[in-house]
Amino acid sequence: MKNLGIKTKIQLYFLISVLIVFSSLFFYIEAVYRPKDIANNTFTVSQIVDSKAQEVSMWIKRISAEYRTISTIPAFSSMDVRGIEPQIERFTNSYTNNGEVMETFSYIGKNGFCWINSDAIENLMDNQDYQKAYRDDSEFIISKPKLNDNNREVLLFYYPIKSITNQKEALIVAAIPSVRLNEIVNTMQVYNGKSFIMSRDYDLITTNAQYFYSHTIDEETLHAIDIMAITSSNQFPVTDINGKAATLFVSPIENYPEWIFATVVSNEELMQSSNQLMTGLWILLLFLLAVIFILGKMLVTSVLTPIKNLQNAMKLVENGKLESYVDEGNARDEIHDLSMSFNKMISKMSELIDQIVEERNQKQRAEMEIMQAQIKPHFLYNTLDNLKWLAKQHGAEDVAKTITALSTYFRTFLASGQQVISLKQEFKHTKAYLDMQKIRFKNLDYEIYCPKELETIQVVKILLQPLVENSIHACTQPNTHMGKIIVRAMIENECLMLSVEDNGCGMDEQEVKELLDYLHSSDTSKHFGLHNVYTRLKMMNQENDILIDSIKGEGCKITLLIKEFDYDKNDDR
Template sequence: MGGDVIKPITYFQDMPIRKKIQIINILIILPSILFLTITLYNMTLNQVMERALRSSDHKLELITNTINTLFNNIENYSKLAIINKPYQSVLNSDGTDPQSLEDIQLMYVGLTSLVESSPYIDSVVIQSIQGNKTYYTNNLTNVTENNLSIYPGDQLITAKGSAVWIETFQSPFLVNAQHINLLAVGRRIINISNGIPLGYIYINMDESKLSKLYGNDEEGLQSKLMIINANGTIISSNDPGLLQTTLDTEKLQMIFSNDNSSQIFDNGKETTIISSKALSKKDWRIVYEVPSKALMKDQWKITLFILGYGALGLLFALVLSIVFSNWITKPIVRLSRAMMAVGNGKLDTRSPITSKDEVGQLAYKFNDMVGEIQGLMDTVNQEEKQKRSLELRLMYSQIKPHFLYNTLETIRSMALMTKAHDISKVVKALGDFYRMSLNKGQELIPVIQEKKHLESYLYIQTIRYSHIDYIIDFDSQIENCRIPNMLLQPLVENSIQHGLREKQTGALCEISGFIETKDGADVVCFVIKDNGKGMNEELLANIWHREQNQLDLSSFGIRNIQERIQLRYGPGYGISISSVIGSGVEVQLRIPLAFDKKGLPERSVKSS
């Protein structure tokens, strides 16, 4: 038994390589062709169905535009007719004077011209408001007041002169000696002189002519084109037997739930493509339905043709591509995944090195480069943290000693001149100021805390400079917003020291805060405005362009705040300054709106 198995294996091993490849290809191709046949058939089927859906949409779009244009033209004809002078004159007179007889003749000429103006206008009827006078084209017979009750006069009254479309009905009167299906548009005729209703005009359209407008389709498709109302009742169709019938509930649900698009409908017996679009008049829709099998009758032939000429080449290429691509690209895929991981911030990722070829050398250099970048990143991030810590310490140190001395001197003077109540207020303000300035080392604080900080500082300053007044107006929506500590006080201090201190009377510092939208995102905007002496353009430019060793304390404070903001939030935020000589300075500061205790995530070298 074992020898019987070994002999074929030995025989196969002894075969030439060419025959081995042929046998292996046959063993692989036979099951693969079946799989490929099914796959290609489904792919081609889906593509044909997609093309059919697009074709249905396009066809229906053209038909919809044509019908909308026709309906608009018919409405325009009716609009012109209701202001026709002979029509107005006849409906407004008793018909006994000679002029009325002449107008009646002109009316009939006008009605004939209206029918001849469009091949889709079948007939026209004009009825007086009392219903006792009726005028119509000569192709109508047996027109009575009772027959005309089929027209909805109450809807025309409600429409107040606008066009009212009337769904398909079988004419109670004779049209060219027979009863036919009509659609109509009606309007109320109003005296153009005094606005009194005079009558109604009805322009009738032959439904069979309308269906010919869109009813032609490719032979053998067995398609259905129809116009339906909101209830699904068919009011026009290329199949006369469908008139006044109602579509299936499932079809209606699909049509109205998928507005203006093509869908595949399968009721278990037949699969059809249904397209629908809304018409511009009333709540009518045009629907196009075609069996999918009519579109797919040549699909199998196409699939066999593709397989017959391409199966062998596709399978051979597939086998070779799988074998050689896996062998060649596996190291590259590993290197690519390592690069993606590094790009996502995982700097501890390394690519395995399995060879010394070009890919192996590239992986070696990549690992070496990532190691150097990781070391540099750690160094830079550490330096950034140290820089931020130093800047915050420097900001805290900007509480100038002379301010403390001046405040203490103020307290001493008040102790000599007044009772202890005012002194207590100043001392409390000073204590609150330093308590909120230090803030237990917290870098982010609520806006309401910064507001209290400003109030303490400005209260002390107004005691010192009695001619200075201030207004703080923050929107209540930003009170719990988180902002960096000591963000606004240096700007207010600059406003007082350089703008208001030397102003004799009427010195005012206004601080406001509110939410505004910038590039589609909400930001917090703070405005510090004074009415001091102001600055010219040269002084404004010097604030940003002075060398580091040339900065005075005010410029340094502004630059420091600008750098703190942009370091934390990015270059899209910060300070802008404007000024007019003699009118003061306005400083605007913008940062992102953040209510979380941690604020927005700090920008680091990795994410930048």
């Protein structure tokens, strides 16, 4: 992947994304949808088979109810020939006139004597169904389909006439065409399945056996199913005549348990909806792949062209050609923004290079000026030392002390151009300033506290002197008390605190508020020294601050809070 181009990566990512989505869909269909679909279709077919079996059962129930009623007619139960013949003619004509499907109505005694209408006379004595009707305990018997003299397929319906002692004395036999039964069976067209009725003896009732075994399932497959064990709706996996998997749905006919309603459905038909869905997904996948290829190519071209231009411009800049700007184009997209940023960067780089060159020239000039300026402090120190020794020679000790303090003050103030000094040097500078002021003001006293462990802390120089200057001004105003200034350094809550406290005139709350508001502004027209200290504190760290605690007429305490500080590891104290 690392060595592939952006074009290939984009197309590959699109392809992988589509494949992941469709793979998930295919997996869902195979693992979840298809089993549910087959189960639902199987349940539907089973319900339809049950419904058709019930319809056949109701048809048989209606016929059996008619013959149950006929069997109670006295002429039949008394076996009176003179009464039987008119009844046979009457029932035959009645069914014919009503458009029923009965063709022949007969009455047969135990001795085989048969009364039958003149249009269709059959000898039933040797018929196995006739013998079974006397032998079987069932209420009635229905034979296998037979062809009558008119070459029409009929079913013989045998209903017994019983004596007072409940013995079978005769049979009512009706030759019923199988047309209605075939209509019930063949109207069931579900998933292109084949429906039929068979007996418990594997006799096919509503379909031609030769045709069925050669076009649906073979005889061996059908006989492998234990028909006698079927007592309720069930399904059996079978193999059709083409060797494909299929399912045999069966349901016993309630009013004639000797018959089974069955339907053979190919499993492909049961999976038809899920197969169609899978086919649709494959077509959609191929279509999307084609669309992705075309759109991906267009997208990659529209994206990579400006990126390629930007890449070429970067190579030119890399070779030092800073005037290599990129055409930003008319599109307002991320690449347009990137091109604008690149052009702005080139412009800024050119400006910065010009600025660096100018700063380098200025630095060279400044270094020259510093080297020249270093001569002046050296001359100043020598002059102050000469004045100090002249003052001592003439006995002017106060003047000598003042000159010594002034020399110390200037050495710290100038500090060879350094901006950061140790706290020890800062306090030394402050003490020198206080010594000079004490010579002037006789009513001024001071105390300085700087713990040894804090002396190596690095601070911006001349932080305390402006505060001390303000305190001296407040303490030395015409009054009757002795002015006192305390300068202290301490660590509290990991914060360096430098405080200058005096017993001068102090300020009220309003004056303190106005002073703090002034420090937070950019106005430097007054309190220049204090404003300068506050500004340099903030330059060190924005969290640094100044606290002012003052009472009018009692004094004032100004504390510098320095949040971050370092120790001078090279200081040997």
